[in-house]
Amino acid sequence: MKNVSLKDIALKVGTSISTVSFVLNGKEKQVRISEPLAKKIREVARKEGYLPNRMAVGLKTGKSNIVGLVVDTISGRLFAALAEVIEKELDLHGYKVIYCSSGNNAKKGKELIQLLYQHQVDGYMIIPTEGMEKEICQLEQQGKPLVLIDSYFPKIKTAHVLVDNYGGIGDAVNFLIKKHYKKIGFVYNDVAMIQMDERKRAYQEKMKEGGIKPLAAWLLKVPFADGGEEQALMIEMFLKKVQPDAVIFAANYLGIYGIEAIHKLNLRFPADIGIICFDDHEVFNLHQPAITVVKQPVPELAKTAVAILLAKLQKEPSTTPDTVEIKAKLIERQSTR
Amino acid sequence: MKNVSLKDIALKVGTSISTVSFVLNGKEKQVRISEPLAKKIREVARKEGYLPNRMAVGLKTGKSNIVGLVVDTISGRLFAALAEVIEKELDLHGYKVIYCSSGNNAKKGKELIQLLYQHQVDGYMIIPTEGMEKEICQLEQQGKPLVLIDSYFPKIKTAHVLVDNYGGIGDAVNFLIKKHYKKIGFVYNDVAMIQMDERKRAYQEKMKEGGIKPLAAWLLKVPFADGGEEQALMIEMFLKKVQPDAVIFAANYLGIYGIEAIHKLNLRFPADIGIICFDDHEVFNLHQPAITVVKQPVPELAKTAVAILLAKLQKEPSTTPDTVEIKAKLIERQSTR
DNA sequence: AAATTTTGCTCAAACGTTTTAGTTCTATTA
DNA sequence: TAATAGAACTAAAACGTTTGAGCAAAATTT
Numbered sequence: 067m068k069n070v071s072l073k074d075i076a077l078k079v080g081t082s083i084s085t086v087s088f089v090l091n092g093k094e095k096q097v098r099i100s101e102p103l104a105k106k107i108r109e110v111a112r113k114e115g116y117l118p119n120r121m122a123v124g125l126k127t128g129k130s131n132i133v134g135l136v137v138d139t140i141s142g143r144l145f146a147a148l149a150e151v152i153e154k155e156l157d158l159h160g161y162k163v164i165y166c167s168s169g170n171n172a173k174k175g176k177e178l179i180q181l182l183y184q185h186q187v188d189g190y191m192i193i194p195t196e197g198m199e200k201e202i203c204q205l206e207q208q209g210k211p212l213v214l215i216d217s218y219f220p221k222i223k224t225a226h227v228l229v230d231n232y233g234g235i236g237d238a239v240n241f242l243i244k245k246h247y248k249k250i251g252f253v254y255n256d257v258a259m260i261q262m263d264e265r266k267r268a269y270q271e272k273m274k275e276g277g278i279k280p281l282a283a284w285l286l287k288v289p290f291a292d293g294g295e296e297q298a299l300m301i302e303m304f305l306k307k308v309q310p311d312a313v314i315f316a317a318n319y320l321g322i323y324g325i326e327a328i329h330k331l332n333l334r335f336p337a338d339i340g341i342i343c344f345d346d347h348e349v350f351n352l353h354q355p356a357i358t359v360v361k362q363p364v365p366e367l368a369k370t371a372v373a374i375l376l377a378k379l380q381k382e383p384s385t386t387p388d389t390v391e392i393k394a395k396l397i398e399r400q401s402t403r
Numbered sequence: 404m405k406n407v408s409l410k411d412i413a414l415k416v417g418t419s420i421s422t423v424s425f426v427l428n429g430k431e432k433q434v435r436i437s438e439p440l441a442k443k444i445r446e447v448a449r450k451e452g453y454l455p456n457r458m459a460v461g462l463k464t465g466k467s468n469i470v471g472l473v474v475d476t477i478s479g480r481l482f483a484a485l486a487e488v489i490e491k492e493l494d495l496h497g498y499k500v501i502y503c504s505s506g507n508n509a510k511k512g513k514e515l516i517q518l519l520y521q522h523q524v525d526g527y528m529i530i531p532t533e534g535m536e537k538e539i540c541q542l543e544q545q546g547k548p549l550v551l552i553d554s555y556f557p558k559i560k561t562a563h564v565l566v567d568n569y570g571g572i573g574d575a576v577n578f579l580i581k582k583h584y585k586k587i588g589f590v591y592n593d594v595a596m597i598q599m600d601e602r603k604r605a606y607q608e609k610m611k612e613g614g615i616k617p618l619a620a621w622l623l624k625v626p627f628a629d630g631g632e633e634q635a636l637m638i639e640m641f642l643k644k645v646q647p648d649a650v651i652f653a654a655n656y657l658g659i660y661g662i663e664a665i666h667k668l669n670l671r672f673p674a675d676i677g678i679i680c681f682d683d684h685e686v687f688n689l690h691q692p693a694i695t696v697v698k699q700p701v702p703e704l705a706k707t708a709v710a711i712l713l714a715k716l717q718k719e720p721s722t723t724p725d726t727v728e729i730k731a732k733l734i735e736r737q738s739t740r
Numbered sequence: 741a742a743a744t745t746t747t748g749c750t751c752a753a754a755c756g757t758t759t760t761a762g763t764t765c766t767a768t769t770a
Numbered sequence: 771t772a773a774t775a776g777a778a779c780t781a782a783a784a785c786g787t788t789t790g791a792g793c794a795a796a797a798t799t800t
Contacts, residue, residue: 088759119755119756120521121462121522121523121756124458125784141484146478181499325689349690352686419749422749430789459786
């Protein structure tokens with residue numbers, strides 16, 4: 067069974083390719099194709115199972131009706147939550163999504179953006195990682211519809227939507243201080259992107275504002291990597307040595323390693339140690355005791371990002387401002403006394 | 404900054420489009436383009452930032468170097484684990500992946516397959532859901548490289564790789580019976596696909612073989628849907644009414660609802676009730692007590708599926724048989740006494 | 741010196757669309 | 771009755787590639 071083309075239909079109906087194209091694109095009125103003929107064409111098209119060849123359409127029009135979504139890891143929580151909303155919202159406007167994961171790897175990220183470019187995607191949604199700076203700059207310069215999510219490069223002016231990282235961690239610190247925690251640890255990772263910088267800065271500044279001078283030893287930087295064995299171990303050693311009375315984990319996966327470590331040390335929380343995690347996770351609510359978190363408003367993030375992108379795609383002067391920061395929300399559960 | 408085409412390069416170098424095309428495709432030797440000219444072309448191409456227009460290439464060659472992966476939900480565990488492996492393996496062979504989620508919705512699934520078809524993807528990997536039968540049959544008839552994952556349609560002969568669902572649940576039942584559980588409940592969903600049928604059949608047959616006649620009331624069919632509130636409630640009512648001494652959850656997300664329900668009822672496991680879940684989840688290992696599971700060998704599943712697909716893409720007579728069933732493995736943790 | 745082969749390159753068609761600028765009728769108007 | 775307007779459709783170029791066929795010039799063989 068061969069692919070059916072406009073030509074095949076034209077031949078079968080006994081008309082020209084152009085006529086078939088016009089009818090199937092709903093332009094019959096504009097071009098005054100008679101209703102009987104239009105009907106016949108539609109009928110044959112349906113019967114033959116005609117599906118336009120998107121390659122040909124794309125080549126001709128330069129449009130693909132596809133949006134590329136580049137994420138760090140496809141198995142990450144953030145991705146799952148984002149992808150679902152983004153896909154649904156864009157579908158409403160006739161766009162499909164291609165997902166790619168950069169694996170937090172500069173080279174791969176670069177290649178992916180090029181790949182999307184080659185495939186003529188109409189718009190880009192990117193969770194940026196280190197090393198993507200140049201490609202993103204190029205896209206912006208070419209005027210491609212582009213919106214960054216979760217982070218951005220301070221040096222490049224691009225539309226972006228992120229969580230209020232500073233405020234979120236700030237709230238967490240204030241919350242813990244109000245609960246009379248004193249020796250508050252901070253576990254973060256080595257991803258050199260703005261969102262992590264902000265979280266760390268918030269920790270340090272808000273601690274001081276609260277009258278506690280955080281020692282350098284209270285901070286633990288865990289390298290970002292696959293696996294997790296090592297990371298959990300690092301956290302275990304850290305907790306053992308520093309013996310904080312509370313810890314803030316700056317990312318949800320770090321919190322999970324943290325819980326493992328705490329189990330291993332046979333510590334109980336909130337009795338022995340208070341913990342609070344930036345970014346919620348299915349595990350945290352189910353765990354007993356449930357973990358207090360600073361919840362990222364991921365659906366809002368996604369919706370806002372889509373709104374911005376759609377505005378750009380439709381060349382409307384954007385109604386939403388091009389850079390948005392959304393408040394995170396502290397959800398008190400049982401991991402803090 | 405406009406897109407750079409072969410023409411632009413040809414113009415700049417002062418040669419023909421064909422020559423440029425040959426050189427950039429590494430066919431200079433076959434067509435005897437002189438080394439100096441080839442070098443110059445490559446140089447200009449690099450300097451101008453030439454990237455082939457995949458739409459044009461695809462139109463001409465009918466190939467896209469893209470494989471379509473259709474899953475039920477993109478936020479599901481199975482997807483996350485699968486996608487990661489599939490992407491990595493296919494990348495090694497120069498293929499990229501487009502992910503689509505059918506949302507377990509027949510209409511959407513249909514559309515997605517058509518979309519992929521229109522975009523000329525070279526191969527299809529599909530986690531089939533109800534209602535996709537016709538489209539899958541068509542793909543198979545057209546001889547498109549296709550492999551189904553996790554399930555299949557008994558009526559259509561297609562390559563597929565799945566877990567040994569029957570054996571997995573069988574092991575779970577035998578394990579519980581050996582531990583002297585008697586009133587063993589079974590919670591499953593209403594997805595009318597072969598994998599669920601097999602799990603249910605295994606439960607019923609192995610119970611009988613073990614000398615227990617399972618009452619109809621011991622089975623709970625939970626409708627598949629978003630949200631989860633209702634489902635958790637259904638399970639709660641079920642546990643309250645039936646009071647089983649152990650429950651098998653036929654899918655991991657059902658197990659999660661189950662844990663919630665058990666928490667709500669203030670039951671303790673393994674003391675009050677034993678539970679075992681088909682398909683592992685991050686939550687289950689972290690939970691205290693950790694949940695006994697029948698673990699699906701997802702990476703193997705993915706690797707096998709990719710191997711089969713690649714063989715088809717390369718038109719090699721497949722070395723792996725076209726339909727594979729991989730054993731699941733029972734992992735005893737603390738949710739069973 | 742003529743015939744043949746080899747080298748180095750180019751022409752042009754084709755892939756399946758979209759779309760502008762027609763063309764051929766028929767119906768209306770002056 | 772000739773000019774004009776409208777209706778219904780079509781021809782053909784273009785998008786950027788790939789690729790088999792072809793061609794001129796140089797090198798080699800007879």
